[in-house]
Amino acid sequence: MDLFCCFKASYSQLVGVHSSSNSGKGRSHERLVKYGFSLLKGKANHPMEDYHVAKFVKIEGHELGLFAIYDGHLGDSVPAYLQKHLLHNILKEEEFWVDPNRSISKAYEKTDQAILSHSSDLGLGGSTAVTAILINGQRLWVANVGDSRAVLSRGGQAVQMSTDHEPSTERGSIENRGGFVSNMPGFQWKPLL
Secondary structure, eight states, X not given: OOSSOOOBSXXXXXXXXXXXXXXXXXXXXXXXXEEEEEOOOOSSSSOOOEEEEXXXXXXTTEEEEEEEEEEEESSSHHHXXXXXXXXXXXXXXXXXXXXXXXXXXXXXXXXXXXXXXXXXXXXXXXXXXXXEEEETTTEEEEEEESSOOOEEEETTEEEEOSOOOOTTTSHHHHHHTTOEEEOOTTSOOEEEO
């Protein structure tokens, strides 16, 4: 896996890899920002279903820190799809450089729609997602769906940067959008939209 990299603006090269490495660390090109990640396999008796992206890249004269965790549920097809497409979809939004917030929201929605339209190929599984994009070491944009969490260390203190989405507390919103929440024995709460 590339922990230190510098690509010349090809979005297709922004994809991280699902590797045997479940933890890692690195620095920005300017060495001002350090990052680390750790993926822990749960107690379930199946292979690891989590994917990640953790790297710095140069695009259009900007240094971007691209970070993501995709926590797969009932298989690794959806988190693998997210790893390949979500950050790419965010960065290809026309308004990304002027309105990152809107671009991130639109890309999450478009990616969700693409997953739903490919559900026959991707299977019954799903995934949480948390992404963080650091622009030029100055502006940090964090977004998430589900209970994957972004945490920032500032002066050695942990600062939670995202809010967990729990189906049990967001049941009304899920059902109002046409989905449902089920609690199947042996599984945790899971929204189905």
